[in-house]
Amino acid sequence: MNIQFKKGVLELCVLSLLDKRDFYGYELVDHICKYINISEGTIYPLLRRLKTEGYVTTYLEESQEGPPRKYYKLTEKGKEAYKELEVEWETFVNGVNNILRGEIN
Amino acid sequence: MNIQFKKGVLELCVLSLLDKRDFYGYELVDHICKYINISEGTIYPLLRRLKTEGYVTTYLEESQEGPPRKYYKLTEKGKEAYKELEVEWETFVNGVNNILRGEIN
DNA sequence: ATTTAGTACCTTGCAATGTAAGATAGTGTA
């Protein structure tokens, strides 16, 4: 899997999942890994960044299976950022497809 | 336009165009810019990289409208790299779409 | 009791790539 392709897109994936319900970090890795390989060393800095930018808030919850889980919750600002990023992604993919399948003069 | 999205994808776009015919750098910027914003400072280092890796060869041709043009031509190795990268891109986009539109448990 | 495996969090240094902002130089026009 080309590492470079993921740049910026993992943020979109995380925002998309958080738009559906709250997740904790380890769980996000698990879900994303079903389709795109991702390491923990990626997700935690990313989540910290999202919190710094005010896109998410966090809360702790105890677990019976291990240490406490830190859940992430999308803010209004986060939802707006998600919508914008999704549109940008669609536009981008369309642009790339036009180039890949496009006619040349 | 999200800069990060472009990481690695511009290489794919350039390889795709070169798979159709030879281009010179300035011309590649022009074509790609129809769909994806790209600066010259990006394309020339990228092309140098492609040459270093043996994906392209170059030749000069004079121009009536300015300085000589350096044309880039895909090698066999470059064609193979292009095919692989294209498949990776398709797989990646499908993975992202599955996450974006996917059901969660 | 101790080790191992799974869960769950985190940090640091590194690699890769796109950008801005410049430089250089040829051609043609005002």
Add this chain to the structure above:
DNA sequence: TACACTATCTTACATTGCAAGGTACTAAAT
């Protein structure tokens, strides 16, 4: 003479994902 367009290139910088580590809790196996 100056400007705009064509065409090449370079350097310093910002961003982000990864590998490789660390910490700590729970439960099962030894």
